[in-house]
Amino acid sequence: MNPVTVTGCTSVDFGGDANLELVDKFYYLGDMLSVDRDADAAADTRIRIGWNKFRQLVPLLTNKDISLTVRGRLYSSCVQRSMLHGSETWSVRKENEVALQSAEMRMVRWMCGVKLQDRVPSKEFRVERKTRIR
Secondary structure, X not given: OOOOOOOOOOEEEOOOOOEEEOOOEEEEOOEEEEOOOOOHHHHHHHHHHHXXXXXXXXXXXXXXXXXXXXXXXXXXXXXXXXXXXXXXXXOOOHHHHHHHHHHHHHHHHHHHOOOHHHOOOOOOOOOOXXXXXX
C-alpha cells in the first residue's frame, strides 16, 4: 500500500463511505505526530504531560517531611518516565533536548525549594597554560 500524497486538499476520498481528513498534527496514543516528521510537537506534548503529572504529585514532591532521596525516586519513577515515554522514536534536535532539560530543571528546583534567583554566581577560574620550552 502506497502512502497518499496530496497537496492543496483538506480531505481524501477512498470511495464509498471512506473519507479521511488531512491534518498537520495528530494525537495518537499519548504522542503527537506531525506532518513534518520532527519531534517539536511530541516534545511539547510530553513536557505538558510531565508538568501535569508533577502538579498531581506536588504535595508529595515538595513535602519537607519526606527525604529528598524518596522524593527524587518518586519524581524519577512518575514524572520523568511520563515525560520521556516514547522519546526513543523521536528524531530529536538540540532545541528539543534543551526544552526537556529546562523543564526538568524547573521541576527539580521547585521540588527542592530553590528559586532561579537564588543562584550564587560562580567564581571565574583562570586556566593558566603552561608553555613548553624547547
